[in-house]
Ligand SMILES: Nc1ncnc2c1ncn2[C@@H]1O[C@H](COP(=O)(O)OP(=O)(O)O)[C@@H](O)[C@H]1O
């Protein structure tokens with residue numbers, strides 16, 4: 038069994054008197070697609086915010102080990118450094134750069150993998166020109182992969198909802214992550230778009246050889262893509278295991294799946 | 301059939317037909333509101349415009365004609381205002397929101413032949429300007445150029461990085477005073493002081509920025525406003541160093557390899573220095589805008605959390621924007637001190653910060669052409685409106701309100717660069 042690329046040990050998050058996360062234990066292994074599910078308000082997005090540096094967890098450890106290397110504790114690290122380490126995320130309520138073009142949005146993603154500074158920008162020396170050309174090429178390739186290349190020069194805010202979600206994924210991939218964190222990527226998509234997204238998520242794992250942690254409400258998508266599923270309720274982890282195990286777990290059925298006839 | 305098309309095309313010209321088709325506010329409703337507005341104004345202005353007490357003859361003059369003028373004037377203005385607003389609402393839905401001047405600019409810049417022709421014409425006009433007009437006009441144009449450079453510098457902070465900075469003039473003062481003091485005490489010349497002024501601007505920006513830039517929006521605005529005032533108060537009260545409110549006079553004009561100019565020539569010379577500084581500024585900002593760092597600053601303005609999640613160091617990016625903006629304020633300050641040969645704290649009040657901010661907002665945030673247009677309008681308009689004496693500030697204010705109501709994105713809005721990609725190699729054009 039391969040090393041976990043992300044190991045979260047008993048993290049809790051308190052907002053004033055409210056405990057939004059209560060001693061969550063979770064790990065994601067190399068090349069795995071893991072899903073985090075649970076009713077609205079269970080604390081899934083808060084969990085993402087805790088491991089990407091937007092919040093500092095009250096207690097517990099977040100350890101990452103890119104490429105099976107030595108584990109590094111990242112609690113309280115700034116979000117940009119977490120991204121630089123190789124964890125990239127999307128947002129539940131889409132957060133693109135609305136008045137920049139689609140291509141520029143992806144180009145921003147390469148920021149932490151490029152180096153050119155003020156001097157290079159003003160003189161446009163050879164290194165800067167090369168880096169810029171590489172950035173453009175890489176960004177176009179990512180847009181091609183997402184089937185968005187024909188919108189390259191549109192403003193991001195003019196894209197329809199489903200395409201904005203795909204653009205967010207492209208932008209996250211541009212940061213060169215080993216772990217991709219997707220927060221409800223299918224929210225607001227129609228069934229065809231969701232089907233395409235499912236294929237896309239599987240394709241991304243193969244193509245980039247990365248791990249994915251997915252928050253999702255669409256049970257069909259979760260069950261057909263994930264290797265393991267973690268279930269949150271009221272900030273506590275109530276079950277985890279393979280999709281089959283989880284869907285047969287009585288606590289889960291009671292808390293969450295009971296409402297859903299499909300599964 | 302022909303009737304229908306006629307009505308359609310007539311709609312945008314004829315206000316009455318326009319109201320009938322607009323549907324957002326009926327013609328009768330507009331009439332009613334305009335009549336109400338004029339009645340209200342007649343009532344408000346009645347005591348001062350109609351009644352006139354003649355204290356010598358102890359009689360009262362009833363100037364009924366004034367009442368009629370005010371009634372009719374208010375009615376017409378209110379009606380035109382409503383018509384313009386309704387028109388704006390209607391055109392908002394259409395995708396072609398750009399005005400004619402913007403379309404023309406686009407056409408010119410998309411055709412490289414026309415673009416370079418236009419630029420050459422502009423450059424020629426700029427070069428012969430001081431010889432074609434008198435000293436007075438040249439002086440005004442130098443102030444205008446200074447404001448363009450200040451506007452472009454502040455644009456980096458407010459327009460591109462989205463940090464509301466209300467104390468920008470403090471860094472302008474830092475530049476001006478560093479040249480004035482260095483010149484007074486050590487006889488340091490203009491060209492040596494120019495980079496030193498810029499450096500002091502940057503140093504002060506970093507010193508202020510480090511503690512303050514973690515604040516956002518309104519809080520940042522208030523702190524920078526306070527900083528601007530503190531700098532001015534220090535300049536006013538620290539008499540031993542800054543000579544207090546009486547200021548520093550006899551500052552050397554810019555030299556040219558030891559050549560001394562007469563007054564007229566030295567103003568022409570200052571004009572060319574400022575022109576060169578402006579070209580340098582445009583060159584740098586233009587390159588910066590579409591670079592890795594420029595995009596990072598823009599991303600910071602668009603969404604702070606997302607930009608951090610994309611690996612942009614928020615503190616570094618904000619400091620960079622702040623320092624770059626202040627660098628240009630420092631440069632402009634040195635030129636200002638050298639041009640006027642006299643500075644005092646009164647030149648660096650909040651009013652100046654407000655004007656520079658207006659230049660950026662009215663011109664168009666993040667747009668170089670917009671900032672130039674904004675500075676030309678806001679600086680030259682009050683100068684040439686001197687004929688209207690006490691009304692000139694009223695006209696000035698009214699213009700600002702009108703621009704903000706009808707073009708909230710500014711006179712010329714920023715355009716994003718278009719990238720094209722050819723398999724195998726990438727090529728770009730603007
Ligand atoms: N910044 C915050 N301050 C206070 N409470 C918060 C904050 N962020 C999240 N919460 C609370 O944490 C709980 C979990 O929210 P969230 O993580 O968004 O749920 P989910 O993503 O699973 O729908 C909610 O009750 C929410 O009100």
Ligand SMILES: [Mg+2]
Nearest residue numbers: 081082083129
């Ligand atoms: Mg959520």
